[in-house]
Amino acid sequence: MYDFAAMGAWLEFAVRWVHVITAIAWIGSSFYFIALDLGLHRDRNLSSGADGEEWQVHGGGFYHIQKYLVAPEKMPDDLVWFKWESYSTWLSGFALLFLVYYLGSEFYLVDPAVADISGPVAVLISLASLAFGWVAYDQICKSKFGDDNTRLMIALYIILVGIAYFYTHVFSGRAAMLHLGAFTATIMSANVFFIIMPNQRIVVSDLKAGRVPDAKYGKIAKQRSTHNNYLTLPVIFMMLSNHYPLAFSTQYTWIIASLVFLMGVTIRHYFNTIHARKGNPTWTWLATVLLFLLVMWLSTAPMFRADEPEEATGPALKYAQADGFDQVHDIVLGRCSMCHAAEPAWEGLHWPPKGVRLETEHQIARQARAIYLQAGLGHAMPPSNLTYMEPEERAAIIAWYDAATQ
Incomplete structure (x- = not known):
């Protein structure tokens, strides 16, 4: 396909x-x-x-x-x-x-x-x-x-x-x-x-x-x-x-x-x-x-914090309900959210790159296409694979996105 x-x-x-x-x-x-x-x-x-x-x-x-x-x-x-x-x-x-x-x-x-x-x-x-x-x-x-x-x-x-x-x-x-x-x-x-x-x-x-x-x-x-x-x-x-x-x-x-x-x-x-x-x-x-x-x-004023729902809603819902989302959710939290957070834990970062946050189901589901392209199909994220994302984890992201877009 x-x-x-x-x-x-x-x-x-x-x-x-x-x-x-x-x-x-x-x-x-x-x-x-x-x-x-x-x-x-x-x-x-x-x-x-x-x-x-x-x-x-x-x-x-x-x-x-x-x-x-x-x-x-x-x-x-x-x-x-x-x-x-x-x-x-x-x-x-x-x-x-x-x-x-x-x-x-x-x-x-x-x-x-x-x-x-x-x-x-x-x-x-x-x-x-x-x-x-x-x-x-x-x-x-x-x-x-x-x-x-x-x-x-x-x-x-x-x-x-x-x-x-x-x-x-x-x-x-x-x-x-x-x-x-x-x-x-x-x-x-x-x-x-x-x-x-x-x-x-x-x-x-x-x-x-x-x-x-x-x-x-x-x-x-x-x-x-x-x-x-x-x-x-x-x-x-x-x-x-x-x-x-x-x-x-x-x-x-x-x-x-x-x-x-x-x-x-x-x-x-x-x-x-x-x-x-x-x-x-x-x-x-x-x-x-x-x-x-x-x-x-x-x-340098406080970043605008949108009050987003924890659970996915609207167009993001189909990605949250697709097979493999729970696994991808854990992968993203473990490999990506230390940077893509309202308050990044990675030393030297004071705001999430490009304003993208990946801490909740809703946020992760909304960024499904970007996650698939940059961390699944491509290896742009994490940068230089600093968080050691495994090939199996990238394959899981691809499988999840394919399941959601069938």
Whole structure:
């Protein structure tokens, strides 16, 4: 019989790999063009009519780059569009969200101690929140309120803080932090799909028709591109946070997320100022360090302890009732729970790795797939087999999981 759990794990791995590759491409091109735009020399009277230019050297060659404020007089034949990076990043990210959090909603998305909702309801909340984020943000940008960029950025920050608070009171801690990243990334990708690219197409159409393009389209696109620039670093933090319980397992998770957005602003402000040749604002690094120290301090607050039932319930019940569970329960308690506990007994550990606890029947049954993949089928756990899990014990885990999934 083909191992569908292993196939699912490899599918998640493949999608995650694609997501990382495309994200690197998107972030790289985004950061490059923001730096290029800020660094252009605009004090030169260029015969081409361009707004600015810059000479760059890379890979053993020299590049002469010019930017037109609106558009050149004639449409070039070999225009390169930068769009697939954004679309591929969002699509692969949503596919990963679907595979991990939607298909496994009862285990990864829902935490009954946070909100007693069903998996389908949680998925609907997730989808609705992503759509709401884009609509609310877009309408604010298009209103007169959005004419002031500083005021607009403050409003966006307030929305993000509110959403962070909302997510941490609806989803599990890990899902809440990741959803905040997805919420922000959806705004960023939608900026490209609904605003930046359509505006550029209007300019191209005007050029082909012999009309002078309206400068407002470029101005609007640049505003959205700037927003994306400042949101990128916090999104990366949110996406990596699921590996670090310190970021998502305390009662201050929403505050930590709010401070991370501020750190993204301070870091990008430093580089943007440097690229624009407007000074060397080293104070931004001090501000970033202070914000990070505050995040560290908040993260050392007592971990959030969900009041979970001792006995398995809900989707975990079938694993607890499968043949061999009693034996596996004893194996996990003997080989794994000294680390995966609310108060780990292993010297040097102050919290359970990745926030996973394996002390009760319910907790063990909820982690059935992970236990099977990492301690049964694979030998990743225990790390370096520090607790000397025997081959027979790994075989018992495999037999139990197979019995539960027949």
